[in-house]
Amino acid sequence: MGEFDLIDRFFHRPARRAVVGVGDDCAVLQPTAGRQLTISTDLLVEGRHFLPTVDPYRLGHKALAVNLSDLAACGADPHSFLLSLSLPESKARPSFLKPFSQGMLALADLHGIELIGGDTTSGPLTIGVTVLGEVPTGQALLRSGAQEGDELWVSGTPGEARLALEVFRGKLSLPESGFNTARLAMEMPQPRVALGQALRGVATAAIDISDGLIGDLNHIMAQSDVGAIIELARMPRTPVLTVQTVNVQRLCQLAGGDDYELLFTAPPDRHDVVLAIGRRLGLKLTVIGRMVSAEEGVRVRDEFGHPIDLGDYGGFDHFKAE
Incomplete structure (x- = not known):
């Protein structure tokens, strides 16, 4: 299956919210007056972010979900997303792509967003998603607003x-x-x-x-x-x-x-x-x-009010984790 056949068969949809979506060199969007654009991107690599045995439908769901979660943390309204796929030959087939795209697009439909572009190439299974959203000007939730006593x-x-x-x-x-x-x-x-x-x-x-x-x-x-x-x-x-x-x-x-x-x-x-x-x-x-x-x-x-050692509970680091 060729690259463009793959896109057309599993990922092409008519533009709804975008002025121009999949099919041109660039998507074209019209920002809403009085709102700010929010953008987030995540890269999922097989063996690092997901197991090789994961169901393709669930993988498609999760690839978009983790990006939508970033918009959620900013209080944004999801608008659209881009998808870049690196696929080994074993995955560039309907048996993988059909359920993968179904899982991803089902979640997209749930949140009223559309796929507006991306890229595909041959290589190790890697999924890159970029989501775009909007938030009323000055109302984005940030990490920097917490106060003592909150x-x-x-x-x-x-x-x-x-x-x-x-x-x-x-x-x-x-x-x-x-x-x-x-x-x-x-x-x-x-x-x-x-x-x-x-x-x-x-x-x-x-x-x-x-x-x-x-x-x-x-x-x-x-x-x-x-x-x-x-x-x-x-x-x-x-x-x-x-x-x-x-x-x-x-x-x-x-x-x-x-x-x-x-x-x-x-x-x-x-x-x-x-x-x-x-x-x-x-x-x-x-x-x-x-x-x-x-x-x-x-x-x-702890449950008795005693402090616990946090030495084993630090956050995940992609360059330090085993």
Whole structure:
């Protein structure tokens, strides 16, 4: 199958929001008056970001989901995306491309966005996605707005994705039902786009959890010049995580990554507003700590209020990880 046949068969769609989409040298977009453009890009490499055995439908979903999660963290409204694919000969076939494109485009349709361009080439399986969105001028959620005294919130129940990874690594085992739940969290994360939009004007800072809660919290702390205290007793846990050892729970929840939940800060007087947002969206939102002075750094207290050593819970680093 040739490059252009591949694009036309699996990825070409008529332009809806773009002035010109797939099929020309450039896509053409018309920015909305009174809004700012938001752009994010991610690269997924087989063996580094996903397992060779992952289902192609789920891989297509995740490749777009992790980028939409970045827009969610900024409170942006998704608009469109570009896709670049490096494909080995074994993947440049309908058996892979059909479910891959279906998973990706199903998520795109869910969020009302369209594919407007990209590139394909032969090589190791690598997926590059760039998403574009819009946000009302001056209302983007950033990492730099957290203040001392803000509450620290997290959406969902982080930790299951890392739990699945530990099973794949052969370091622990789970009953089939528990593994399927954890694997779904790992392979088909749900970007919290609606939450990010609802937090505009409410949250003071936000980030999505892609490299581990502590690692990503450090980015907010650095950009906002604040510290943080986390209370482990407040951390939300699913049943499959609750039955694990304390060490596994902490590894998965504090250093796991790949959750794509939102970690955000908000003033205490917006507490009820945030809870109301969670109820409206049907999404669990939990206060897990508070922001303190930068001099205090990040501290995590166990269920008895004792500080724990964070030496094993740093964030994922692509150039340091094994």
